[in-house]
Amino acid sequence: MREPMGTTNKSENKKMTKGNRDLASVEDAKTGGNLGGGGLLKKGPWTSAEDAILVEYVKKHGEGNWNAVQKHSGLSRCGKSCRLRWANHLRPDLRKGAFTPEEEHCIIELHAKMGNKWARMAAELPGRTDNEIKNYWNTRIKRLQRSGTPIYPPDVCLQVFNSSQDNMGTLEMADTQHCDFLQRDGFEAPDFDLNNVLTNGLTNGHLPYSPKFFDITSTSILKQGVSSSLAHNVMFPTMHPPKRPRESETLFPTLDCSVGSCLPMFNHYVDYTCEKAAESFNLSSFDPDPNTNDQVPFSVISGSHACLNGNSSSSGPISGAMKLELPSLQYSDSRPGSWGTPASPLPSLESVDTLIQSPPEEQIRADCLSPRSGGLLDAILYESQNRGSKMNQPQQTSDVSVMPKSLVASSPMNPYQMDGDPNSPLTHSAASIFSEYTPISGSSMDEHQSVETMLGRDIMPETVHRDLSHCVIDKEIPDDIVFTTADNLFDLGWFEHSNEHGENQQALLGEEFRNCY
DNA sequence: AATGGCTCCAACCGCTTGATA
DNA sequence: CTATCAAGCGGTTGGAGCCAT
DSSP states (O other), X not given: OOOOOOSXXXXXXXXXHHHOGGGOOHHHHHHTGGGOSTTOOOOSSOOHHHHHHHHHHHHHHOSOOTHXXXXXXXXXXXXXXXXXXXXXXXXXXXXXXXXXXXXXXXXXXXXXXXXXXXXXXXXXXXXXXXXXXXXXXXXXXXXXXXXXXXXXXXXXXHHHHHHHHHHHHHOOOSOHHHHHHHHHHTOOOOOOOHHHHHHHHHHSSSOTTGGGSOHIIIIIHHHHHTSTTHHHHHBOOTTSOSOOOOGGGOSOGGGOOOHHHHSTTHHHHHHHHHHHHHHHTTOSOOXXXXXXXXXXXXXXXXXXXXXXXXXXXXXXXXXXXXXXXXXHHHHTTTOTTTTSSOSOOOOOHHHHHHXXXXXXXXXXXXXXXXXXXXXXXXXXXXXXXXXXXXXXXXXXXXXHHTSOHHHHHHOTTOHHHHOOOTTOHHHHHHHHHHHHTOOOTTOOTTOOOOHHHHHHSSOOHHHHXXXXXXXXXXXXXXXXXXXXXXXXXXXXXXXXXXXXXXXXXXXXXXXXXXXXX
């Protein structure tokens, strides 16, 4: 927690003390100070003299027309710099000092809704700047990453779910600020009862929403939940070396929106589910790496969008301490000795990108609606919309056709079947998660295998069945059910769930979604 | 006391958007 | 319709202080 600051913030105090910049004269400020002349615009920290000039200028001329500041005031700063200085530090309505607990809570909540929309978040927090919020968030993320603390508290998850229900249910979108993109695209989100889903999921010890929600989301997340691969996607890499690459340095930025990251609050359910799963297996916790004694429990990352998943991506390159293998419980029966080497040679995501070419229209759509750094709503609505549009297009079969049909049909987690949109974050999630559960012996991590090959090999529906039955489904699972295609699930009614208004939640995925099966 | 790593945050950079000529 | 400019936005960088060793 930062110390409360007075009229000048801590950093300014530091700088003023250190550099004795207060002594800089107004004349220096006007002539560029340490510029040494030459008429170049000054960069670097502002002096109080420069601040005074800028404040004086704004008093006289008002905000705006920042490029004129240099002309009229003689300040050797570019307009952009002046605007930033004013907006972030000199504005009279700024609130200085540490964030209050209320503000912190608000930021968390807003981030859950909006993602990295700092300016929009700042608009919701009077007196706070986007830069301030951004810095706060980034700092907080890093701190939480280290401590393994969930980023989104449960109450925030609940709130976001409630609000998302409201928004998606009515589509009136009173909060157009959050959902304006929907209106722009004329997209209509169907009604479904997230709140009910949430409440049931949290209170009953089950996740009744799971199969009724997204097949991808539910099954893959929950599959993740019962495996150590969870650690890749939804676990703080607490064993990471302290110095982590910046978020922007994620190796696969276009695919960084894994399930956990796109749907931040789901991670809490994953967390919960994992506990339940652990109970089911009489495990207190999973240690993903039997060679370590790292007793980090199921501390689930809560998402934070792109920030965390770069390193925790299930498909990202795994190195060093993050080289986590599948838990023994998953493959112990069929693949003894597979612990030592990574079972699934994940194709590089670059190769996935290469292999899955999306039609231009979808690329455009993805550009418009990419939930990469968005919140839960973005992710859900993006997915739903893409499903809808997808159904109106000829089926893309080229990729799938590479696979043997039998294998395609029998793939329990075939992402092509579930969603062929390669731009979809959930598709990526599904693909990456799927890949994790596709053990291929005798391959090295360095081998980049084609997605088709990967998807078609060594798929074990039984595994899925077992996993689902242990920790996901609150319905009786017939013994003869085969988790091969989505229509099995439809037939069981798992994609249909009426909300309190009697409306079918299947609509979430679009009527066409069902029709295509 | 010296040093290196880490945290924090102000400022910058590059890109996008919207207004206007 | 196009070009230009101002402003906004999000990501990134760099520097100063803090802290552990």
